[in-house]
Amino acid sequence: MRSKEYGRTECKRILRAISKICHVRSLLLSRFFCQARVFAVYNFFMTLVDRIQQDIVAAMKAKDEPRLSALRMVKSALQNRKVEKMAPLDEKESQAVLATLIKQRKEAVEQFTKGGRQEMADKEAAEMSLIESYLPQAATESEIVAGVRAVIAEMNTPTMKDMGSVMKNAMARFQGADMRVDGKMVSEIVKRELTGK
Numbered sequence: 338m339r340s341k342e343y344g345r346t347e348c349k350r351i352l353r354a355i356s357k358i359c360h361v362r363s364l365l366l367s368r369f370f371c372q373a374r375v376f377a378v379y380n381f382f383m384t385l386v387d388r389i390q391q392d393i394v395a396a397m398k399a400k401d402e403p404r405l406s407a408l409r410m411v412k413s414a415l416q417n418r419k420v421e422k423m424a425p426l427d428e429k430e431s432q433a434v435l436a437t438l439i440k441q442r443k444e445a446v447e448q449f450t451k452g453g454r455q456e457m458a459d460k461e462a463a464e465m466s467l468i469e470s471y472l473p474q475a476a477t478e479s480e481i482v483a484g485v486r487a488v489i490a491e492m493n494t495p496t497m498k499d500m501g502s503v504m505k506n507a508m509a510r511f512q513g514a515d516m517r518v519d520g521k522m523v524s525e526i527v528k529r530e531l532t533g534k
Contacts, residue, residue, distance in 0.1 A: 389415070393408045403463065432517075446458045473517045476524065483509050496531065
């Protein structure tokens, strides 16, 4: 009888210990997921400039000199635009700065490739790829065609004389939809759609 009583007491003690362990585990998991949610929200509201600064620190720690150099260049371009505006940049303005940097590098890649300087072309291409990673994904040709056709339909059969207006409306449409497009490609598609070729 005493042995049975002892067994029940021991079982209760073990159960209480397991209960405490489960409670602590639950608290730890709760804290972990709470921190994860906070981190996710923080990343969601981070500005483009904040992300670049964070990646500069990471590149410094990793001693990744090519990436660090490119990121510092991007940060410098954003700072210069901020000084010109004499006010902080919003996301659209920051993205416009990066889009300009991408365009410059695309032109540089073409020039270096034509000049047979492949090493420099590769360097510019790598920087372009890095900058693009901070922007929304570029629209595909089919998406641009669909957008241009929608604009043309809204403008009631414009002609080549209206190409400037079509371009303006198309670019405004893409910007409003937060779509990153190549202006040269848009121009070529507008011309093609207006001429029917």
